[in-house]
Amino acid sequence: MSDFALVYDHFDPGTEGLRESLTSTGNGYFCTRGTAEWEDASGVHYPGTYVHGGFNRETTILGGRPVLNEDLVNLPNWLVLKLRIEGEEAIRLDNVELVSYEHSYDIRLAMVQRVLHFRDRAGRETALRSRRFVSMAHSHQAGIEWTLTPQNWSGRVEVISGLDGRVTNQMVARYRELEGRHLDPISPRTFGPEIIALKVRTRQSNIYIAEAARTRVFRGGEPVAVERDLHQMQDYIQQVLAFDVVQGEAVRVEKMVALFTSHDNAITETLSAAGRHVRRCPGFADTLEEHASAWTELWEVCDIELPREPRVQLLLRFHVAHVLQVCSRHTARHDAGVPARGLNGEAYRGHVFWDELFIYPFLNFRLPDVTRGLLLYRYRRLTEAQAAASEAGYRGAMFPWQSGSDGTEETQVVHLNPLSGQWDPDHSHNQRHVNAAIFYNVWQYYQATDDREFLRDYGAELMLEIARFWASIAHYNPERDRYEIHGVMGPDEFHEHYPGAEEDGLRNNAYTNVMVAWITDTAPRVLSLLPGTRRAALRARLQLTDDELHTWAEMSRKMYVPFHPDGIISQFEGYLDLEELDWEHYRAKHPNIQRLDRILKAEGEDPDRFKLAKQADVVMLFFLFSDQELRALFTRLGYDYDPALTRRTIDYYDRRTSHGSTLSLVTHAGVLAGLDPGSSWNRFMRALDSDIGDGQGGTTKEGIHMGVMSGTLDLLQRNYVGSDVRDGILYFAPTQLDRLDGLAFSMQFRGTPLRVSITGHELTVHALPEGFRGPVHIGVGGEVRELGAGGSWVIQLR
């Protein structure tokens, strides 16, 4: 199990408090706020982030994305747990001498453990082990356990166990000028002598949140009689548990917690639900066992084994664990989307972008019902997207670039540049390509699962309305005999418009236009997959005319794609006319040029003037589509498709990309997999390291980066193993064979579980008899085989 433990080895106690808290290692639904506190070198105070530069700061989470409406709301309770010895001030890491300290994160159980040995001012030495987890088995449940052992003393201690509803959103320094208070107090309550509870309500969205905690003390498995003293205010409640401890005898403190919101099902009122739940909650050990069992089942389908690369192994599992916490069945059934920063931080205010594109491929082949639930999140916001399209003068559905609970556009219109202190205009809402990603996601889910009911009831409507949006934002240019799209941005956020131009956006972003060519070709196929009555009903309901279908067919053959004279795809029309940047100059001058836009703007320069990119844009096409698909796409468009162009195009943009989004590393690593294995692997390693190593210098403390975490898993599956579904066949085309020796993982294709492994130059695909749903078609190169229950195919590669 050592592969599953992450031990933080460069601990610096700093001013970290000993106030215990739940960790963020929740299941994405139960969430509360961490409390370990920290000041960095500049004196900035952080109330806790998850993993920061290898240093675990506990966490701030919010979870309850489902319950959120206005950006991120800190859930109301700091699960205060403090220790006082002999009536002295509460123990903090800065008022004791640490004899030893170990802080570890058990990836397998998503559990944080700390083992401390400290000496207080009176010379008393005490050992303290803390463990805490948020249950994956019961989404309302969490637990903290302290094991205290006086080393050289006996005496009286007090444990303060509280629920604090006064929390605010303060985690992201640059947001602190914004209103951080989002909770109105409702009431504290007790349920018998052992249970305290607190209820609050979000200010704007009127969501009630209640938490209850039961604190007990044990010695040698037996309950310890403690003296309890209650203190409560409208927004805070605590118990002080006083009891005697004896030198060398361990006592265990258990704080079991339940959280409910008014969005929960199967309850009446939140406070009583929380109280009742925690009253019935078993002890820490039993609860942990159930939690562990749920994780065991998850690892069974989601683990990736790569024994020969221990660090890669560890980080892949680290990422799997995080993806599974944010995208769990619990979140999927609670109308939760996938916020770009997971449930671990307040950055981006919990907004949902396009990261799903990098997350669903992993889930589609393992936990497809989670993808399905998350796609329904989009479906439920279709009405809002339709209204947005209509209000902007388009047809169909226009999903917003950034959105929250109600599905409206939440993208900021000004953006603080920390380098200049200026608020710059922000046009990033013009990233209409998020609509292409949603269309792609539905199609990929369908390809992996063959879930025709989803396509029929929800997916097709989403896809058709998105296709229609693209047809309405595009226009026909008779001079070129091509369809064009103006006024949008690609994924590269450094280019918002032409230098000095008044109007937003760019003309004919290549990524967008090629995606639209693919969408307008695919949408009619979606229609043809529907039962006739459903097709007729949907067309009638949407008033989808033959003329529109004709336009789609035209667009699929006539979308305009800009090229440079040398055949390289131009990021957008006019890109070639931009100035080259002196990259050497900026690299020499700045240790990190990922956010080159901020550097340039702070110098009074306009990033729009230069041939530069924050992240992969054109290159995304080579990531999302196989060579075969791209060839078909370009051929249908009447453009030459030269395979050699792939490498040249990638190289061209690689030289001009700051990789200011961690996703860019994933994309480039992916497209280079077969072309330049060494370079690809290096980028993969950087991507793997980006959150654990805080590769962007300070952003991880504001929340993990879901896209890159899951992107590393996607890249492994999509590019390194080369899996791809075409025409109902799951193809494999592995690269990086030297490094992937020993790789083994499970997939599920159209309901049938598969075991995929690589040994040397052999790829083995095994259709497991257990849970077998039906024969599946597997392809390698030009060969396709059908695997029945228990069937295997050992393929010699190269």
Added chain:
Amino acid sequence: MSDFALVYDHFDPGTEGLRESLTSTGNGYFCTRGTAEWEDASGVHYPGTYVHGGFNRETTILGGRPVLNEDLVNLPNWLVLKLRIEGEEAIRLDNVELVSYEHSYDIRLAMVQRVLHFRDRAGRETALRSRRFVSMAHSHQAGIEWTLTPQNWSGRVEVISGLDGRVTNQMVARYRELEGRHLDPISPRTFGPEIIALKVRTRQSNIYIAEAARTRVFRGGEPVAVERDLHQMQDYIQQVLAFDVVQGEAVRVEKMVALFTSHDNAITETLSAAGRHVRRCPGFADTLEEHASAWTELWEVCDIELPREPRVQLLLRFHVAHVLQVCSRHTARHDAGVPARGLNGEAYRGHVFWDELFIYPFLNFRLPDVTRGLLLYRYRRLTEAQAAASEAGYRGAMFPWQSGSDGTEETQVVHLNPLSGQWDPDHSHNQRHVNAAIFYNVWQYYQATDDREFLRDYGAELMLEIARFWASIAHYNPERDRYEIHGVMGPDEFHEHYPGAEEDGLRNNAYTNVMVAWITDTAPRVLSLLPGTRRAALRARLQLTDDELHTWAEMSRKMYVPFHPDGIISQFEGYLDLEELDWEHYRAKHPNIQRLDRILKAEGEDPDRFKLAKQADVVMLFFLFSDQELRALFTRLGYDYDPALTRRTIDYYDRRTSHGSTLSLVTHAGVLAGLDPGSSWNRFMRALDSDIGDGQGGTTKEGIHMGVMSGTLDLLQRNYVGSDVRDGILYFAPTQLDRLDGLAFSMQFRGTPLRVSITGHELTVHALPEGFRGPVHIGVGGEVRELGAGGSWVIQLR
């Protein structure tokens, strides 16, 4: 389309008001309170029920079962719509002279229409057509339309359009002593000149409910400029629209309505969501068209054609329409259960009983995702059922006989006898057989759909925990070498305990014990259907031991079933010792003896003393299981199974059953299908008529009876067509061929759509190519065929 219209022909205006309201013909989620009012002969005032003795009283609904916590809550808005002519008092049916009146319910669209022609005191004659519906396309949307035509006058009218949050629960006379106020006012609001809105909150469960209404007036398709006058209080808001009308010129008033609750997804705050929704809402005609399109899709899969029996045809469709409104995708995705009285009335306070048993078979073969959603309603309450079992000293899950939003037992402990005015003790919570029904429902869903993912993720856990409950409530009697269950009640509610006994319940209710024998045989099969890892994980999580599995195996062979000496199955142990009732006496004395218990108790007698039953109990076994299954069950139990016994057992209990539950008619009609077609058909007709004809004399006005409505559909499919899934094969064994000539309907078996029809003595099963999911196995008698896409089998019967 005339088959789809129900015209109420014996209208009596009484004191019915002209205050318009939404009808209950909602989709089971959007709901509001009806307003047409009525006083019955005794002067009791009813604020409106749905269909009462052929008289349509508009409706009281609550919908939002999902949002309900304490019993039924009237949603806050009476959608007040009143008419004043020339400043006089508002038009009511009792202050005008009705020249003509037609009131119809369009079953196909679940739309109510009224066409009135009235003469007011000033001699003005006016025609008024009203139509209203709750959208099946958009669950938040509803609309009312008035078309007003002055016949012999011109002048000024005022239309009062309001939202009234002061509603209370008053519909059921005998509940009126209970607290009927469940709403706290929050605030009224306007959104521009045309839209009024109101927000309230439920008192105990803290659910916010907001409704917004946009009222517009049109003449000849053009908007009419109206003078608007606003009046608002904290719990009421209205607009008065004043405008001129001209003799012979029709004006249309459209009141479009949106309703949101704080349980809704994809919103922030309810009031703003409602306002925004109704602002964007198209006009009445377009909204109605979308609604109609959604119903067209539903009828496509759910219609039952029986052209040779027009009345049966009409009532089957009437029942289909009601089932689809209560059990729609909208309810299924909102954590809604299936209340026994649908969403149409306040009786039983919205509680969920066991009616699902009669509802899901129809849905399983047509809208399986709706069943799936409704089974998840039970799954989400598994924790509560486990706690209930544990608190009662049992293991596993003990689902309550009556429950509401949080899944706790809600069965009343005293019950008002309207005949005596006494509150009698009520022991009906001992109907543990609801747990057998839930187990059966999951299994039937799985049989019809082959949804292994549901079984794996949810269904198996539900079933195993229910099996375990039965194993823990049962005990082994070494004298008999049998397992027995004491202290429970069967479906027959007249027998709560032995005469004069202190303790609740009876010993060895045969229905319960046989169900348990089947459950303990089936549960291990469920386990064996799971993938090995899931099976292991679930067993570990539930701590399900080999000993328990052994006990199940034992119970499946050794459950005790009581018999009379002549081989008739005894309803429970000791039933034979009870006294015979003088049925002739009571039939002569009382026009209706369905509620014989109340009659006896009012006479000071104890129903427990007699051989009588409210409804089918033992007989249920012959309804739920095929002859083959029962034979296997009894043989495994070591009891003789004599087919002749079926008829004798049914006859025996038929003579001793008052059919005080409408479900009893369905059950008896079902089991008699092959034995006594004429008697079966007569009972089927009575069951069909029971709500439309208010067969129980006054209960329909308190809400429809979901069980009997859907039971008639179940009976048709289960007994008259004789469909039954065994070992993955869908068998048909039609009866009643003479009456079913011309029958045609659609089914869906394991994803593949089928068309089933009967012509003369031919049964045709056709596997539709459209939407074809895979070959299906169809059986008739001993013959089984596989049908591929487009395949048909024409079977000669008899």
